[in-house]
Amino acid sequence: MSGLTHLDENGAARMVDVGSKAETLRKAIAGGRIHMSAKALGAIRDGDTPKGDVLAAARIAGIMAAKKTGDLIPLCHPLSLDSVTVDFRFEEDALTVQATASLTGKTGVEMEAMTAATIALLTIYDMAKALDKGMIIQHVRLLEKTGGKSGTWRADQ
Secondary structure, eight states: OOSOTTBOTTSOBOOOOOTTSOOEEEEEEEEEEEEOOHHHHHHHHHTOOTTSOHHHHHHHHHHHHHHTHHHHSTTOOOOOOSEEEEEEEEOSSEEEEEEEEEEEESSOOHHHHHHHHHHHHHHHHHHHTTTOTTOEEEEEEEEEEEOSTTOOEEOOO
């Protein structure tokens, strides 16, 4: 039909058959940021928020979300991940999240890294919304992927 892998010859949605693909080491890195007030950012940095340790909760939420990606996104394969990390960096007016997912397998982990980053950002919002309801989640995207037939890809910085 259109060359899209998630459509069959009649245009119907399908899960891609990865049975004949070679297992390779695959890794994906995704990131995003949440813009917020100085008050909210300081409270998160100081561990002084009404709901507790925001970054610990966001890290765990991101890891859990990566593990559930196949349940959340209809045509994603359920994957046995080798590793998921979620890291944070404070900026002047925002907090950035970087999530990395990896495995040795037949399909990539881009969606797992993207899901981890997104859910970590949403958890930050949920944990700090009492301090700043106007937080803005932005720039969620794939930063890098390695492995598989298509090899390495990096986003333009």
